[in-house]
Amino acid sequence: xxVVSQHPSRVICKSGTSVKIECRSLDFxxxxxxxxxQFPKQSLMLMATSNEGSKATYExxxxxxxxxINHASLTLSTLTVTSAHPEDSSFYICSAANGExxxxxxxxxxxxxx
Amino acid sequence: xxxxxxxxxFLSMQEGKNYTIYCNYSTTSDRLYWYRQDPGKSxxxxxxxxxNGAVKQEGRLMASLDTKARLSTLHITAAVHDLSAxxxxxxxxxxxxxxxxxxxxVIP
Numbered sequence: 001x002x003v004v005s006q007h008p009s010r011v012i013c014k015s016g017t018s019v020k021i022e023c024r025s026l027d028f029x030x031x032x033x034x035x036x037x038q039f040p041k042q043s044l045m046l047m048a049t050s051n052e053g054s055k056a057t058y059e060x061x062x063x064x065x066x067x068x069i070n071h072a073s074l075t076l077s078t079l080t081v082t083s084a085h086p087e088d089s090s091f092y093i094c095s096a097a098n099g100e101x102x103x104x105x106x107x108x109x110x111x112x113x114x
Numbered sequence: 115x116x117x118x119x120x121x122x123x124f125l126s127m128q129e130g131k132n133y134t135i136y137c138n139y140s141t142t143s144d145r146l147y148w149y150r151q152d153p154g155k156s157x158x159x160x161x162x163x164x165x166n167g168a169v170k171q172e173g174r175l176m177a178s179l180d181t182k183a184r185l186s187t188l189h190i191t192a193a194v195h196d197l198s199a200x201x202x203x204x205x206x207x208x209x210x211x212x213x214x215x216x217x218x219x220v221i222p
Contacts, residue, residue, distance in 0.1 A: 006156075034209070034210070041217070042215070043202060043212045043213065043214050043215045044157075044202070044212045046209055046210065049209060091154075093156050093157070095210075102145075102147070102162060102206075103210060104159075105149075105156050105157045105159075106156060107155070107156045108155065108156040110154070
């Protein structure tokens with residue numbers, strides 16, 4: 001099956017720093033990538049949808065200046081959490097899809113801001 | 115906005131017992147997914163249901179879809195400890211809409 005690689009799997013950093021998370025589709029071209037956020041014992045919340053070569057579409061309540069998304073190629077999307085604070089600590093999951101493939105999920109990134 | 119509700123939210127059951135998790139959704143969709151999530155892990159795809167009346171089975175899990183009732187079920191047969199996890203349904207619209215999740219604990 002299709003493989004989506006997410007990196008890093010775990011990040012711990014100090015408040016105020018920026019953190020970049022990468023999401024790569026390894027064996028298919030992903031025209032669309034999705035970024036989700038999951039708090040403990042809760043469901044996944046869609047943050048934004050990114051299409052290759054265009055600006056991401058953010059869900060209501062998600063600050064686009066804080067969560068920068070770049071989808072520069074058909075195999076790579078990045079999420080940068082800028083000036084991260086403890087309340088940004090969460091589990092972030094990406095997924096990749098194209099018209100033929102259903103969504104395939106990355107392994108997730110656990111972000112902890114001290 | 116499409117809403118997806120799962121029932122129950124938490125489930126504790128003994129090994130060997132059967133139980134059904136329900137997933138209700140609010141508007142028409144022709145694709146429904148079931149996922150498993152272990153603690154600290156991402157989602158593992160279990161089933162994709164693409165049409166009314168679809169039924170799929172894998173081991174002790176069986177999923178079905180009734181698009182007219184906007185209902186999907188995940189039936190657990192003779193539960194074993196290894197099935198302990200959180201199970202999510204997701205409905206495909208213009209995006210994925212996830213259910214609230216069902217946290218399952220199987221007690222030896």
